[in-house]
Amino acid sequence: MTVYLVPLVIIGALTSCGVYLLLSRNLTRMLLGLLLVGNAINLLILTVGGESGNPPIRGRTSGAETTTADPLAQGMILTAIVIAMGIAAFVLALTYRSFRLTTQEEVDTDPEDARVSKFADDEASFIDEDAPQHIPDRDTDEPDELDALPGHEGSR
Template identity: 70%
Template sequence: MTAYLVPLMIIGVLTSAGVYLLLERSLTRMLLGLLLIGNAINLLILNTGGPSGNPPVRGRTSDDSTTIADPLAQAMILTAIVITMGVAAFVLSLAYRSYRINTIEEVSNDPEDTRVSQLSGKEDDELDDRPQPDVTRDTDLPDELDALPGYEGSR
């Protein structure tokens, strides 16, 4: 197997630039670093996939090649592209959320926290309007719906 020097140098440069950008504190630079590393990995998989050849379909030939191209490398690259796009979308949403939180000076109240604080501030008279459980009902005996057919109880 012959390894070409130029693709390996490109992979090394992309990986080192990606690692450098990952070490920055900015989320956008971190996103760019992840994308560079993802592209370097895709080039590495393509480089290790071997030389091009005939399509991996029975009966198809191209350019008088005797070898068949490895479809596994192409499938792995497509999978890696999808995973990289998912990670990029996630980091981009984190960056947007961080931007929205840090640029707005006043954070609004959460509606659920407001409702809970209003309920805790009410007096006992106002809380009596809520429905109360029926304490006269004996819950030890089975209800009509959860009793077994033919079961009369042993009491």
């Protein structure tokens, strides 16, 4: 089996550029990064799919090829292209909606997420590692307050 270096370099470049764009705060750049990573994966599937050969149709030949091409890789890539188009349309719709609501394309840090993160950090600093931690008892088959809706005790 011959390994071609050019497709592998292209796959690496597409993946690295796509990840770089995905890490930005701009929604359009995120979409472009998602599409680049998807194209890199398609190229990877095509590269791993093996060498070219005769069409995978009984009785058909092309040139002096002795082997038959693997149709699975081609089918997977066609499916991935359709899925990528659907995801791109969805992300474009989200971007448009976000732009219409906030008139900006940058994704800001959610204040509630920042508050919860700060609260979790403060709470983690007060935990005493030497104190015995409470381990909840195992769940039993006995009914407790969360097992049924109020007023439906007889429905078991």
